[in-house]
Amino acid sequence: xxxxxxxLMPYQFLPPDFEKRYGSVWVDVPNDLFDPAKGHELYNDxxxxxxxxxxxxxxxxxVNEHHNNAYGLMPSPNLMAASMVRRTSNAAIxxxxxxxxxxxxxxxxxxxxxxxxxxxxxxxxxxxxxxxxMDTVFAxxxxxxxxxxxxxxxHDLVIKAWTERKPFPFNGKYTxxxxxxxxxxxxxxxxxxxWVPGSxxxxxxxxxxxxxxxxxxxxxxxxxxxxxxLDGFWEELDRREKEFNPYHAGFLQLVAVSEQxxxxxxxxxxxxxxxxxxxxxxxxxxxAPGYRSERSVRSGLSQATVAARREQNTEFTWKDFIDAGxxxxxxxxxxxxxxxxxxKELRVGNLMLLLQFGDMPRxxxxxxxxxxxxxxxxxxxxxxxEYDNRWWPQPLQQVRQPAVPxxxx
Amino acid sequence: MEPEKLTLSLVDGRFxxxxxxxxxxxxxxxxxxxxxxVGGWAPFLDHxxxxxxxxxxxxxxxxxxxxxxxxxxxxxxxLYHMEVLDALGLAxxxxxxxxxxxxxxxxxxxxxPHRVNRMVLASAAGLxxxxxxxxxxxxxxxxxxxxxxxxxxxxxxxQEARAQEEDDETxxxxxxxxxxxxxxxxKFLWPIPDKGLRRRLYRIKAPSLVLWGAQDKIISxxxxxxxxxxxPNSRVETIEGAxxxxxxxxxxxxxxxxxxxxxx
Numbered sequence: 196x197x198x199x200x201x202x203l204m205p206y207q208f209l210p211p212d213f214e215k216r217y218g219s220v221w222v223d224v225p226n227d228l229f230d231p232a233k234g235h236e237l238y239n240d241x242x243x244x245x246x247x248x249x250x251x252x253x254x255x256x257x258v259n260e261h262h263n264n265a266y267g268l269m270p271s272p273n274l275m276a277a278s279m280v281r282r283t284s285n286a287a288i289x290x291x292x293x294x295x296x297x298x299x300x301x302x303x304x305x306x307x308x309x310x311x312x313x314x315x316x317x318x319x320x321x322x323x324x325x326x327x328x329m330d331t332v333f334a335x336x337x338x339x340x341x342x343x344x345x346x347x348x349x350h351d352l353v354i355k356a357w358t359e360r361k362p363f364p365f366n367g368k369y370t371x372x373x374x375x376x377x378x379x380x381x382x383x384x385x386x387x388x389x390w391v392p393g394s395x396x397x398x399x400x401x402x403x404x405x406x407x408x409x410x411x412x413x414x415x416x417x418x419x420x421x422x423x424x425l426d427g428f429w430e431e432l433d434r435r436e437k438e439f440n441p442y443h444a445g446f447l448q449l450v451a452v453s454e455q456x457x458x459x460x461x462x463x464x465x466x467x468x469x470x471x472x473x474x475x476x477x478x479x480x481x482x483a484p485g486y487r488s489e490r491s492v493r494s495g496l497s498q499a500t501v502a503a504r505r506e507q508n509t510e511f512t513w514k515d516f517i518d519a520g521x522x523x524x525x526x527x528x529x530x531x532x533x534x535x536x537x538x539k540e541l542r543v544g545n546l547m548l549l550l551q552f553g554d555m556p557r558x559x560x561x562x563x564x565x566x567x568x569x570x571x572x573x574x575x576x577x578x579x580x581e582y583d584n585r586w587w588p589q590p591l592q593q594v595r596q597p598a599v600p601x602x603x604x
Numbered sequence: 605m606e607p608e609k610l611t612l613s614l615v616d617g618r619f620x621x622x623x624x625x626x627x628x629x630x631x632x633x634x635x636x637x638x639x640x641x642v643g644g645w646a647p648f649l650d651h652x653x654x655x656x657x658x659x660x661x662x663x664x665x666x667x668x669x670x671x672x673x674x675x676x677x678x679x680x681x682x683l684y685h686m687e688v689l690d691a692l693g694l695a696x697x698x699x700x701x702x703x704x705x706x707x708x709x710x711x712x713x714x715x716x717p718h719r720v721n722r723m724v725l726a727s728a729a730g731l732x733x734x735x736x737x738x739x740x741x742x743x744x745x746x747x748x749x750x751x752x753x754x755x756x757x758x759x760x761x762x763q764e765a766r767a768q769e770e771d772d773e774t775x776x777x778x779x780x781x782x783x784x785x786x787x788x789x790x791k792f793l794w795p796i797p798d799k800g801l802r803r804r805l806y807r808i809k810a811p812s813l814v815l816w817g818a819q820d821k822i823i824s825x826x827x828x829x830x831x832x833x834x835x836p837n838s839r840v841e842t843i844e845g846a847x848x849x850x851x852x853x854x855x856x857x858x859x860x861x862x863x864x865x866x867x868x
Contacts, residue, residue: 222743333743336795340672340787368676479743485787492783 196538196578197587199255199289200248200564201447201547204241204268204275205473207554208233214475221264221476222333228265237268240557242275246282247561248550251568255287255320257547259392259413260294261327262334266473273307280315284594287587288315289547291392291411292322296342297335300370301349302377305356309381316594317382320587323350323408324392325399328486329476339485343398345369357386388586390445390545395424396491400431403443409545409586411445415474417520418537421446425541441544442584448537449549451517451524452566459517459524461559466513466522469553527570534575544579545586605650607660611668612691614684619671621688623661627653630721631697632866633689634660635705637727638789639741639822640753640765640849648851651859656698656866661688663705665788666781672788678799681792682711689719698866699810700724702851703823704789707801710831713812714804722866723810725831726858727823727848729793730801736824738797742786755819755847762853805834812838813865817846817853841865 206229210216217224245256258275261267269275272290279288288311293304312319325346331337337345348367355363355375362376381387390409393399403410412424425444432439449469451462517524523533538546550567551560607626614621624645632652644667645660652658664672664684675681685708689697698721701709706728713720729738741749750769754762769775792799812835816828828840843850843857851858 332794338791338794339742340791341676477745479745483742483790484783484785485790489780489784492780 196575196580197254197442197545197584198572198575199257199287199545199547200245200253201257201259201291201549202241202245202551203259203266203473203549204237205266205469205553206234206268207237207468207556209265209468209472213472217475219476219480220266220473221261221329222480224263224265234268240560241551242278242282244551244557244560244564245279248564248568249283249286251564252572253286253548253568255289256283257289257291259291259322260297260324260330262297262330264329264334266469273311276311276319277314280311281597283315283318284596286318287320287590288318289320289390290322291320291390291413292324294324294326294330295349295353296331296337296345296369297326298349300372301352302356302370302372302375304349305353306377306379308353308387309357309377309379312381312383312387313379315382316591317387318588318590318594319381319383319387320390321387322390322392322411323353325396327394327481328483329480332483332486333480339483342486343488347402354386357381382591383589388588390586392445396487397431397494398488398491400428404432404435404437407443409443409445411447411545411547413445413447413547415447415449415470415521417522418446418448418541419520422540425543429542439542440582440585441542441579442582442586444541444543445545445547446541446543447547447549448534449522449552450530450534450563450567450571451522451550452527452530452563452571453524454526454566456525456529460513462522462524462555462563463513465553465555465559466516467553470511470516470521473553527566530567530571531574534571535578538575538578544582544584546575605645605653607645607649607653607658612688614671614687614691615674618674619664619684619687620669621661621664621671621691622668623659623688624649625657625659626650627656627658629656630866631692631694632656632658633694633697633699634658635685635699635701635708636660636663636666637703637705637729637848638786638793639703639749640852646852646855648855648859651856652700652862655863659692659694659697663785663788666785672791675791678707678711678792678801679715681708682715685712686716686719695719696721698722698724700726700862701728702726703729703848704793704797706730707792707797707799710801710805710808713810714801714807717807717809720808720810722868723808723812724815724862724865725812726815726850727817727820728814728827728831729797729823730799731827731830731834732796732798733824733826733830736826738824738827739822741822742790742794752821753848754853755817755845756853759853761849765852802834805831806836808835809837811868813861814838814840815850815858815861816840816842817848817850818842818844819846820848820850822848
């Protein structure tokens, strides 16, 4: 079992009536709501929380990419990964990821990921999300009907840039370069493991199965809804007669650990801020025409999950979110049991935990991480021992630490 | 009037174009827009068919027209429309285009001046004015959009359009068609519907009527003046009480203005 600490890096100071006054937390949320002085505090809190997670033994530290977004302050996840590289040494650096169609040219992804992999001593997991409709089509002006084709071409270019040993020309539809010749090239061979976040498109299943990448279902709806999607993925894998391996999939789960079951109300504000403000996105932004293929639209999978979420956000209280499985909350014993159950239901080997969510302040985030790291994580490690995780970094044994004369640490 | 339904197979079957034809007289190619109940036959086309042979193709991605995956840019789109004229055996035609259809009409007139006789640009896309951004109908919620299509959301045309949405099954079919159509049109309009037409307008020889609904909330009447300023041989006319779907909201007035202009 691999257990990763996932951070979204939300802005925590949206006004109390935010979701009534503003149409969306994403795409066109005015940035006069962002206070840079508070932002400075938040980035430092969040990097502290990520480094703390490594010290407690989390296997990986996850960052991701969003644009025009008040719940995700990382338009450049590579900058965050770079901020962690010198201050960590054991954990995998999981960048989930670089939304390939948004990088011009895509060679930049090949280069930056190679830099991160070499600097970290081979600890990078390379994430290639297609990207949400909000990020790609609305924030970055990508044409919905051709987004996936552009993404796939960018993927091919990145893989070739990582694996060719001499300069080559690339004559693509979306990128034309005469000399592709990346310096550095990645530490891991043939390249870092590749994980692909998705949200229910059938094409992403095809892609991760064909290319043998990890399919990560990063929803915020918890394992009960997540099961719908992951069951579909495992069925498709089986239909294509590929061998089952739980490490072929990843899943994100919000978790809130308290000393006692009846103390979980300490997380109530965090839960409500997350679900009511952070996920406040109108339907037209979530699925621009052409963003999802007709095949995926007809499968109804994404619609079902979106519809479930819409009902939840307006009607639910913090307790409802816990009951629905969006958040697994309770004492360490309760969380251990429910999480083991979820992992087995989903059959997932790479679990990403969201332990800071909403406007959870650093003290509570540290406490949640500490309780999880010491009293839950060790009890989950044994799961899936019989399977081989071929999608995990193969790093250097001894990773360099800073060594500046006159400076300690 | 019951139009004739034709299907054209173009470029070795790469495209299958579905179109409706009716009337008699000089050929008139009607190119519909992105929004509203498109692709079918409507009263304003009946009016036009009295004096002209009307050809109304569905834009690739709308109705039964297939092949949009082979069109990557405006050049491809214009050449495709030339193929349509070729297949219909038309050396040239009057071209009346609405919104994206208007953009295509103007591009056809610029790139192939000998194919376009007289031209009507109705609420035509193709330019961008920072002070009057074209509405982002891709990102609007359906209720706001449906109101913004009309000068009067309670006009008979608006009510008829809304009535189509009442039936669950029809609504589901319309939703899928809308996704398919907007996805296709997005290849030529997204994210900003300015793909260089302004640089090419100087080539247009066809006398042009720039026709706009005075209450168009999708693409401001300011664009009518902007187009007219760049077009060598053109004038602007507006229809009071008409919004973006001017030919549906005021079909008779729309047809009268078009016919009068084409007959000049």
